[in-house]
Amino acid sequence: MLVNRLISPLLLLLLAVSAQCVCAEQASVQGTRVWTDPAKTRLVFETSSAITHRVFPLDDPDRLVIDLDDAVMQSNLPKVDLGDPLLVGLRGGVRGGSHLRIVLDLKQPVRAKSFALSPNERYGHRLVIDLTPKDGSSVRRVALPSFPNSAVRKGAGRPGRGPAVIVAIDAGHGGEDPGAIGSGGTLEKDVTLAIARELAKLVDREPGLEALMIRDGDYYVGLQERIAIARERRADLFVSIHADAFSSANAKGSSVYTLSYGGASSEAAKWLASRENSADLIGGVDLSTGDDLLANVLMDMTQNATIEHSTEAAAMVLANLGRLGVVHRGDVQRAGFAVLKAPDVPSILVETAFISNPDEEKRLRDRGHQRELAEAILAGVLGYFRKYPPHGMLVDASPQGGGGGAREYVIGPGDTLSGIAKQHSVSISALRARNGLNDDMIRVGQVLAIPEDS
Missing domain, CATH: 3.40.630.40 (Zn-dependent exopeptidases)
Structure with missing residues (x-):
């Protein structure tokens, strides 16, 4: 009887210590951030230690589930910008008593890539989840400027290059x-x-x-x-x-x-x-x-x-x-x-x-x-x-580059004298005379002066 009385408190003490050890091993999520760029939406979880996780999708409606093992949330999940092309919002809860589940409500199906980052001089452990549209499209299309009315143009015949x-x-x-x-x-x-x-x-x-x-x-x-x-x-x-x-x-x-x-x-x-x-x-x-x-x-x-x-x-x-x-x-x-x-x-x-x-x-x-x-x-x-004008570039050769001076054209691959004359609305004879050419032979990298009048 006396033995049982001694064992019971000891057992309770061991159980208490065991529970404390389990709690001590839990990782805490100390902060969560969301970034959106033209290629993806990124979630970053700052954690107190390295963390085991699983990511899987659900549909009807589209969601992404992130399960974090032996983890506890110590900060609020961020609000998502209404303009984010992929995310509706984030919500989280406890799973199985000691695990954490984060659910991402989505606007469309996504592909998810996750990886861990080791501590550095600025941050501790981080778990990164990158989301991209499942159909392969860009997250956000970036409008690049064009110059439809520009008087200065690059030469033709340069695949993959714009006019500028x-x-x-x-x-x-x-x-x-x-x-x-x-x-x-x-x-x-x-x-x-x-x-x-x-x-x-x-x-x-x-x-x-x-x-x-x-x-x-x-x-x-x-x-x-x-x-x-x-x-x-x-x-x-x-x-x-x-x-x-x-x-x-x-x-x-x-x-x-x-x-x-x-x-x-x-x-x-x-x-x-x-x-x-x-x-x-x-x-x-x-x-x-x-x-x-x-x-x-x-x-x-x-x-x-x-x-x-x-x-x-x-x-x-x-x-x-x-x-x-x-x-x-x-x-x-x-x-x-x-x-x-x-x-x-x-x-x-x-x-x-x-x-x-x-x-x-x-x-x-x-x-x-x-x-x-x-x-x-x-x-x-x-x-x-x-x-050093790039090949095919028409430049202002005036001393200050402010307009009103002679213009020069740097010959690029595929250029011909007749093509350059047509492009700049001058005659071939005027182009030859302005540059002292006896024939139509030109070479890549050669600089031609473009006459003001044909």
């Missing part, structure tokens, strides 16, 4: 990745997007130029995907916009970077490239896919020529930023930025200012200063294109 010279504008960071944060709370991702949008407006106003926004909202685009978007549209120049940060609040000024396969031009450049190249770990990219796009496409001869052109463009942008204000370094810097590794697209990275400097942070938030930065970048871009 394409400037890819890459707003750094976004979505899960805020980038650097100023002492006043300014997020780099917000500043870069604002400047990128200003630059896109200016580019679109230039006859014959077209802006391609790599991201045009608060969402993250993987570094390799940024390159792929620019290459898919056969961009003529890639401009990545950032706002620098340093441990000292006194650091100030603009910098412009190009790619280096050797050593970085300074320790600061090496540190900055390392920080930017880790953005995929913060922004949320499934690195387990083994995507070796860069390894497959980087060709030495092409890349070397691209780097040379990148340096020319960077030097012109830096010179114009110098006219606007102080520059951090007076020459173009080099480092191994992953986002600059397109083998066939000249690419530059512009650090507009130091967001870690309170004075520069304040200016970066000012719409007027954002526009001034965009204007300085555009001036450098235009200077580069006047010096």
Whole structure:
């Protein structure tokens, strides 16, 4: 009898300890975020530890179920934007006493991809669920500008290219990745997007130029995907916009970077490239896919020529930023930025200012200063294109590029003298006379002056 009396309290104690251990092993969902970009809708669950999960669909009506094992919800589920093309809303509840079930009410059937992200310097454990339409269509179609009335046109016979010279504008960071944060709370991702949008407006106003926004909202685009978007549209120049940060609040000024396969031009450049190249770990990219796009496409001869052109463009942008204000370094810097590794697209990275400097942070938030930065970048871009016009581009060859001067045409593959004459409404004889040609032989890369009158 005495033994039974002793065992009962001991058994109760063991059961209590066991229950506490079970509770301690439960993962907690500490936050949930929803992002929508042109390719997908993304859900991000921040959890206290790695978590086991299952995802499966239900129909009539369309739903997606996410079961999280040994998990407890410690935050409210976010409200979904009414304009989201895939989601109606999220709801959750307890399943089996210690598990969590999240139900996504959908507007249409979806495909779901899930992956886990390990902790980094900014976040702990995260579970990412990416949703795309089951029919394969885009989540949100992005309207790209066209130039039906432009007097300046690219040459014909270039499959996959639009009529204009394409400037890819890459707003750094976004979505899960805020980038650097100023002492006043300014997020780099917000500043870069604002400047990128200003630059896109200016580019679109230039006859014959077209802006391609790599991201045009608060969402993250993987570094390799940024390159792929620019290459898919056969961009003529890639401009990545950032706002620098340093441990000292006194650091100030603009910098412009190009790619280096050797050593970085300074320790600061090496540190900055390392920080930017880790953005995929913060922004949320499934690195387990083994995507070796860069390894497959980087060709030495092409890349070397691209780097040379990148340096020319960077030097012109830096010179114009110098006219606007102080520059951090007076020459173009080099480092191994992953986002600059397109083998066939000249690419530059512009650090507009130091967001870690309170004075520069304040200016970066000012719409007027954002526009001034965009204007300085555009001036450098235009200077580069006047010096190195893409094949088939008709450019203004006047000293200021302001119109009223001679026009020049860069011959591209498939061009003929008769075709160029017809395209620009001049006679072949006038075209020959203006360029001192004895016959109709022309070569790719040759520059022809276009007479004003036939």
